[in-house]
Every structure is written in structure tokens, then in C-alpha cells.
Amino acid sequence: MFQYENCLSNEQGRELAAKLGVVDLFWDWDLPRTREGFYRFQGSVTAAVVRGWAFALIADIIWMETASRDLKECTQFAEGVKSKIPEVMLAYNLSPSFNWDASGMTDQQMMEFIPRIARLGYCWQFITLAGFHADALVVDTFAKDYARRGMLAYVERIQREERSNGVDTLAHQKWSGVTEEQFKESWTRPEAAGMGEGTSLVVATSRM
Numbered sequence: 001m002f003q004y005e006n007c008l009s010n011e012q013g014r015e016l017a018a019k020l021g022v023v024d025l026f027w028d029w030d031l032p033r034t035r036e037g038f039y040r041f042q043g044s045v046t047a048a049v050v051r052g053w054a055f056a057l058i059a060d061i062i063w064m065e066t067a068s069r070d071l072k073e074c075t076q077f078a079e080g081v082k083s084k085i086p087e088v089m090l091a092y093n094l095s096p097s098f099n100w101d102a103s104g105m106t107d108q109q110m111m112e113f114i115p116r117i118a119r120l121g122y123c124w125q126f127i128t129l130a131g132f133h134a135d136a137l138v139v140d141t142f143a144k145d146y147a148r149r150g151m152l153a154y155v156e157r158i159q160r161e162e163r164s165n166g167v168d169t170l171a172h173q174k175w176s177g178v179t180e181e182q183f184k185e186s187w188t189r190p191e192a193a194g195m196g197e198g199t200s201l202v203v204a205t206s207r208m
């Protein structure tokens with residue numbers, strides 16, 4: 001920690017050098033950039049803590065991205081940042097990149113993970129790509145079953161599940177930007193649906 005704490009910014013370093021009589025220092029931090037344009041940086045929890053201290057003054061919330069769901073690491077980060085700025089709010093990526101099953105946690109520990117790190121100060125916890133993975137899983141497993149069992153796969157896996165779980169997309173027409181009343185009306189007026197006079201249509205909501 002101390003090593004980072006004692007670091008000077010470029011401006012501070014120049015000021016100090018000037019006081020010591022060294023002027024016209026050459027320093028170009030673009031020169032060591034990688035071919036792809038990245039700056040070289042030796043990352044660590046300590047480095048993130050020190051950045052946390054600096055950014056906490058101008059940011060609503062501080063987030064250190066981690067490579068695994070290591071409790072020791074996120075404890076060290078939280079305690080480190082809070083040692084100087086106790087009221088800081090922290091964020092945590094409950095990342096789908098981690099192999100949670102290979103982490104050695106029990107199911108019980110997984111269930112308790114969010115409240116556990118919330119007590120460290122991680123008040124905004126999120127899964128970056130939960131929707132992406134959930135969509136992919138459902139679409140993949142449904143498509144395979146649909147190829148096998150046709151409409152039964154749709155009804156059993158999707159429509160009945162939407163109905164029994166009260167999922168709003170059951171009547172997806174509501175999601176097209178019209179109000180409930182406009183939606184009902186468009187589905188009860190035969191001409192609005194281009195079906196011609198005298199054609200009887202069933203109201204979509206009651207169908208579901």
C-alpha cells in the first residue's frame with residue numbers, strides 16, 4: 001500500500017524535480033503503449049484501492065473488476081477503500097465469466113454470496129450478462145426441443161410457463177407500445193385487424 005501511496009502524479013513529480021533544479025524533463029507516457037494502444041499497468045488490489053481513493057471523490061460508486069469471485073480479494077478492496085473513505089458505495093460484478101461451480105462454493109454459500117459481500121459495502125451488485133445467458137439457454141434448449149416435439153415444446157416450455165409464472169409477455173401484443181385499452185380494442189374490432197365485417201375475433205387477453 002505504502003509504495004502506491006507515495007507515488008506522485010506527473011505534475012507533482014515535475015514540481016518536485018523543478019524544486020530540485022531539474023527542468024525540461026522528458027516524459028512521454030504514450031511511448032510505452034502496446035501496439036493495440038493499451039497503457040501498461042501492473043494491476044493489483046492495492047493499485048485498485050489507491051485508484052478507488054482518488055475516484056471516490058468524484059464518482060458515485062467504485063467498482064474493481066475481478067478475475068474470480070475471490071472473497072479475500074473483494075474484502076481487501078472494500079476494507080482498503082473504506083479505510084480512507086468509509087461512506088463509499090461499492091459495486092461488484094457477479095460475473096458470468098467466473099466458473100461458479102468450479103469455485104468450491106456450496107449451493108448454500110452461493111445463495112448467501114450477495115448478502116455476504118453486501119455487508120462489506122458492495123451495495124450495487126450485478127450480473128453483467130445474465131439476460132444474455134438466460135436468453136441463449138432458453139432459445140437453445142427450446143429450439144432443440146421444438147425440432148423434436150413441435151408445438152408441444154412451445155406450449156410446455158414457453159406458453160404454460162409464462163402463464164403459470166404470471167410473465168407479462170404472455171400477451172406480447174401489449175408490448176408493442178399501445179395501451180391496454182387500445183390493445184383490446186384493436187383485437188376486438190374485426191376491421192382493425194383487416195379481417196373484414198362480420199368476422200368474429202377472440203380478445204387476445206382472454207385467449208391467454
Ligand SMILES: O=CC(=O)O
Binds near residue numbers: 093
Ligand atoms: O462483462 C462481462 C463479464 O462479466 O464477463
